Amino acid sequence: MKTYRFTMYFRGLDYMSEETAEALYAAGCDDCTPASSEGQAYAGFDREATSLETAIATAAADVRKAGLDVASVMLDDDQVAGLEPLRV
Amino acid sequence: MTSRATSRATRSRTVYVNSDRDLAAELGARKTAGPATRFNSGIRRTTCGTLLPANADHSLDTTTSNRAYGLRTENHQTAFRIVRVLKPGCSLRATRIRIPSWLRIATQDARSPGSMTFAIVRYRQSSQPLIETERPLLRLPPVPAVAVGLGVTRSAGVYNWRLKRAALMAKQHPNKHIREAIQYAEQRGWRFEKAGPRAHVYGSLLCPLREREGHVVRVFSTPRNPQGHAQYIRREVDKCQH
Numbered sequence: 001m002k003t004y005r006f007t008m009y010f011r012g013l014d015y016m017s018e019e020t021a022e023a024l025y026a027a028g029c030d031d032c033t034p035a036s037s038e039g040q041a042y043a044g045f046d047r048e049a050t051s052l053e054t055a056i057a058t059a060a061a062d063v064r065k066a067g068l069d070v071a072s073v074m075l076d077d078d079q080v081a082g083l084e085p086l087r088v
Numbered sequence: 089m090t091s092r093a094t095s096r097a098t099r100s101r102t103v104y105v106n107s108d109r110d111l112a113a114e115l116g117a118r119k120t121a122g123p124a125t126r127f128n129s130g131i132r133r134t135t136c137g138t139l140l141p142a143n144a145d146h147s148l149d150t151t152t153s154n155r156a157y158g159l160r161t162e163n164h165q166t167a168f169r170i171v172r173v174l175k176p177g178c179s180l181r182a183t184r185i186r187i188p189s190w191l192r193i194a195t196q197d198a199r200s201p202g203s204m205t206f207a208i209v210r211y212r213q214s215s216q217p218l219i220e221t222e223r224p225l226l227r228l229p230p231v232p233a234v235a236v237g238l239g240v241t242r243s244a245g246v247y248n249w250r251l252k253r254a255a256l257m258a259k260q261h262p263n264k265h266i267r268e269a270i271q272y273a274e275q276r277g278w279r280f281e282k283a284g285p286r287a288h289v290y291g292s293l294l295c296p297l298r299e300r301e302g303h304v305v306r307v308f309s310t311p312r313n314p315q316g317h318a319q320y321i322r323r324e325v326d327k328c329q330h
Contacts, residue, residue: 021308025289037295
């Protein structure tokens with residue numbers, strides 16, 4: 001299984017409090033690094049999964065379990081470069 | 089020369105050190121305390137002097153007799169106690185004492201006659217005072233949880249006590265990668281704040297902008313992937329424009 005690295009932004013959350021970070025960990029996001037800046041909370045993930053889709057889907061599910069809402073997901077440059085080309 | 093009465097007095101005294109200065113003072117005071125004396129407990133007081141155990145202490149130490157022992161003081165700040173001083177010439181390996189990486193050990197040359205081999209200092213974080221003290225504790229500094237790391241280095245035949253501020257020790261994350269990442273952040277003006285009694289969050293890194301809008305990174309105690317966690321911490325630090 002590969003580790004996928006992406007950053008997940010949370011909707012309607014301007015500050016990453018300790019409580020939120022605890023909740024994330026407890027919900028299974030122990031592979032994330034919760035942070036916030038400029039009025040936006042987010043968490044960087046290192047998720048092990050069979051594919052990027054699964055990685056994001058499982059992470060999003062865990063985040064919802066913690067009572068948070070996913071606004072967007074951002075991929076790193078190097079992560080994108082490692083992906084297979086899109087089939088159109 | 090130490091009289092019998094003095095040595096008895098020394099023996100029944102428990103020493104608590106709360107800061108580098110206290111520790112240095114204690115060690116300095118004992119240094120001139122006299123020649124090696126053998127205590128009933130079998131622990132040898134040496135030229136450096138043991139900071140240790142009155143017989144009464146053994147009752148407290150029964151479960152941790154070979155381990156370092158710590159306590160919290162009345163006002164719930166961390167205090168230190170040197171628990172066991174090994175006999176001269178005794179190697180650390182022979183005592184089978186497990187030394188955590190964050191523990192600093194004072195060592196002196198075991199081969200120099202009558203010198204102390206090891207003093208072990210440790211602190212434990214707990215919210216309850218563990219024992220009643222025999223005498224009033226030294227006045228504690230206003231900063232909470234000031235821990236003391238004690239190290240001795242040897243240079244040109246002179247033992248230099250290298251004392252380290254314990255606030256730094258308190259910041260020691262169990263994982264090496266994360267510890268380094270926290271140091272990396274601190275070198276760039278970030279502050280590390282240890283979290284309270286929490287299950288998963290070890291502490292927080294805060295960027296130089298002291299506002300809510302500033303960067304906050306929550307550091308976990310046991311992340312699934314410590315290296316990745318550390319990388320993220322470094323990345324946040326690099327990204328920060330404040």
